[in-house]
Amino acid sequence: MAPWMMGEKFNTVYPHKGSIKALWETKWKFCSSKSIYPFHDGAFEDFEPIFQKLIDENINDAFSDAYTRAFIPIVDGLEKQAEQALANSHPDQASDLYRRAAVVLRISRFPYVSPASRPETSLKRAAFERQKQVYLKAASVWKxxxxxxxxxxxxxxxxxxxxxxxxxxxxxxxxxxxxxxxxxxxxxxxxxxxxxxxxxxxxxxxxxxxxxxxxxxxxxxxxxxxxxxxxxxxxxxxxxxxxxxxxxxxxxxxxxxxxxxxxxxxxxxxxxxxxxxxxxxxxxxxxxxxxxxxxxxxxxxxxxxxxxxxxxxxxxxxxxxxxxxxxxxxxxxxxxxxxxxxxxxxxxxxxxxxxxxxxxxxxxxxxxxxxxxxxxxxxxxxxxxxxxxxxxxxxxxxxxxxxxxxxxx
CATH class of the missing domain: 3.40.50.1820 (Alpha/Beta hydrolase fold, catalytic domain)
Structure with a gap:
């Protein structure tokens, strides 16, 4: 084919490739701070400690269970706070916390969930199932x-x-x-x-x-x-x-x-x-x-x-x-x-x-x-x-x- 319209970028290895550290520092940290794709609806304070953990533990394979597990403690904390907000009759606050938890689960199961996967054997599928649950809790108070x-x-x-x-x-x-x-x-x-x-x-x-x-x-x-x-x-x-x-x-x-x-x-x-x-x-x-x-x-x-x-x-x-x-x-x-x-x-x-x-x-x-x-x-x-x-x-x-x-x- 004739040269691509994107020019020399076609043959370029982009700077975020190769490690979670490179991805976070050159691309995703900014996206998270601005709540833009794939962090839309998310909160930067939820993600910074997760990615620091991934970097410190040298977890670079996003398809691995180790990657997905790194996100779960933050999800647990957000869900607990949401339940407390509900118990204290603050449904809007609970909805916001559930929304944030759903975004953390989104990135944990990134980049792909197959229809053939099952939660018993796929941690990403289990994260997606949980994401749907907390998301619907967040959406239940929308008007x-x-x-x-x-x-x-x-x-x-x-x-x-x-x-x-x-x-x-x-x-x-x-x-x-x-x-x-x-x-x-x-x-x-x-x-x-x-x-x-x-x-x-x-x-x-x-x-x-x-x-x-x-x-x-x-x-x-x-x-x-x-x-x-x-x-x-x-x-x-x-x-x-x-x-x-x-x-x-x-x-x-x-x-x-x-x-x-x-x-x-x-x-x-x-x-x-x-x-x-x-x-x-x-x-x-x-x-x-x-x-x-x-x-x-x-x-x-x-x-x-x-x-x-x-x-x-x-x-x-x-x-x-x-x-x-x-x-x-x-x-x-x-x-x-x-x-x-x-x-x-x-x-x-x-x-x-x-x-x-x-x-x-x-x-x-x-x-x-x-x-x-x-x-x-x-x-x-x-x-x-x-x-x-x-x-x-x-x-x-x-x-x-x-x-x-x-x-x-």
């Missing part, structure tokens, strides 16, 4: 509350599971007489249902409902990770459930796919073009990110840890080698012809210097199927934060408006 529901996977086939766990948050004013727009959040490789608090706050404040669903091959998703079409069946079942809720305006449903979820947002813009008012693909891969050239260097780039092994399992491969060799021809939205179909409105957002998925994966989409929209930020990395967020909300406000103009491809 409106966020609720967990388990819905039937009515369109399941092959190796799909029978049920889909989702999070739902609905404005209090929503009713059959006053149905509201809905944003379907498709989560990412490392960010799952309990990791989108601020996003649900922003959505609810605009008078929209939100449904949060994990993508195939991650967390609790029942879709067969090895079947490219399992995602289509997943959205069919979710949309069928949503259509049964009279407070949802099914004429105004938009998708927001986050990071690895951006791939599914692009796909859904074609496969479900008649079901969605629009799709936001935020930090999306589509084709090149699955190619051997990109995969030969991606572990050196901005992602905190190695990513190819997690991607391999997420896409249903038994080894990273098999994934690198074969995934593109099976899952590429270009090679499989998925995006040569018409599409509903599709907005792609990213940073031009994305080192997780190349900006070329957004640009190539303009040469396939129907017209697309895009906004790409010079000098910015994966997702184009923070500049991409206002663009996403403004676009969704237009797409979900009751007075939106009808655009046809």
């Amino acid at each position: 409106p509350v966020l609720k967990e529901e388990t819905i039937p996977h009515t369109h399941a086939s092959g190796r799909d599971g029978a049920h889909i766990p989702i999070y739902v948050r609905v404005p209090e004013e929503a009713s059959a007489a006053n149905p509201v727009p809905v944003v379907l959040l498709m989560t990412g490789l490392d960010g799952y249902r309990p990791d989108n608090s601020q996003r649900t706050h922003e959505i609810i404040n605009r008078g929209w409902a939100t449904v949060v669903v994990e993508i195939p091959g991650t967390a609790d998703c029942p879709a067969d990770p090895a079947d490219p079409e399992s995602a289509d069946r997943l959205w069919n079942s979710v949309l069928e459930y949503m259509a049964q809720r009279p407070e949802f305006d099914m004429r105004r449903v938009a998708v927001w796919g986050l990071s690895a979820g951006g791939y599914y947002a692009i796909r859904a813009s074609a496969t479900h073009r008649d079901r969605f008012a629009g799709c936001v693909a935020h930090g999306p891969g589509s084709h090149h990110f699955l190619g051997e050239e990109w995969l030969s260097r991606v572990n050196d780039h901005e992602y905190p840890f190695e990513i190819t092994a997690s991607w391999a399992e997420k896409y249903g491969y038994d080894s990273a080698e098999d994934f690198v060799k074969n995934a593109q021809k099976k899952f590429s939205l270009v090679e499989t012809g998925v995006m040569d179909q018409p599409n509903c409105r599709l907005l792609m957002l990213n940073g031009v210097d994305d080192g997780v998925v190349p900006i070329e994966d957004s640009l190539v989409m303009f040469n396939h199927g129907g017209p697309k929209e895009g906004r790409f930020f010079e000098g910015m990395v994966h997702m184009g934060y923070p500049h991409s967020l206002p663009v996403a909300y403004k676009w969704l406000e237009e797409v979900l408006s009751d007075n939106k103009q009808e655009l046809k491809n």
Whole structure:
């Protein structure tokens, strides 16, 4: 391939690679202090002692049990404080403490939880199960509350599971007489249902409902990770459930796919073009990110840890080698012809210097199927934060408006 748009950064080993000490001191300490990805909703004072312990004990493998165990004492302390706050009739304080505990558990089970894992044999899965519990305790006092529901996977086939766990948050004013727009959040490789608090706050404040669903091959998703079409069946079942809720305006449903979820947002813009008012693909891969050239260097780039092994399992491969060799021809939205179909409105957002998925994966989409929209930020990395967020909300406000103009491809 011609030189990548990220230039010499493609061949660069990023400075945070190699040790937890390097990661903390060159990247994550700043992120934690500012409560930005992946520390959003977290508190710096919770993480500083954890990472000092990891550094002092030379624990550098984030996939190890030793890494995850280092976080648990802080979680125990936050949960105990939350229980005391509840006993003293301070539910808001308890909610805040449970929220902080959930974020600590998020980083403890980082960077990936497989649907095939079990809490009896996987400490990361056990941490994720606990994260969901404390997160729902935090969300139980929100107004409106966020609720967990388990819905039937009515369109399941092959190796799909029978049920889909989702999070739902609905404005209090929503009713059959006053149905509201809905944003379907498709989560990412490392960010799952309990990791989108601020996003649900922003959505609810605009008078929209939100449904949060994990993508195939991650967390609790029942879709067969090895079947490219399992995602289509997943959205069919979710949309069928949503259509049964009279407070949802099914004429105004938009998708927001986050990071690895951006791939599914692009796909859904074609496969479900008649079901969605629009799709936001935020930090999306589509084709090149699955190619051997990109995969030969991606572990050196901005992602905190190695990513190819997690991607391999997420896409249903038994080894990273098999994934690198074969995934593109099976899952590429270009090679499989998925995006040569018409599409509903599709907005792609990213940073031009994305080192997780190349900006070329957004640009190539303009040469396939129907017209697309895009906004790409010079000098910015994966997702184009923070500049991409206002663009996403403004676009969704237009797409979900009751007075939106009808655009046809």
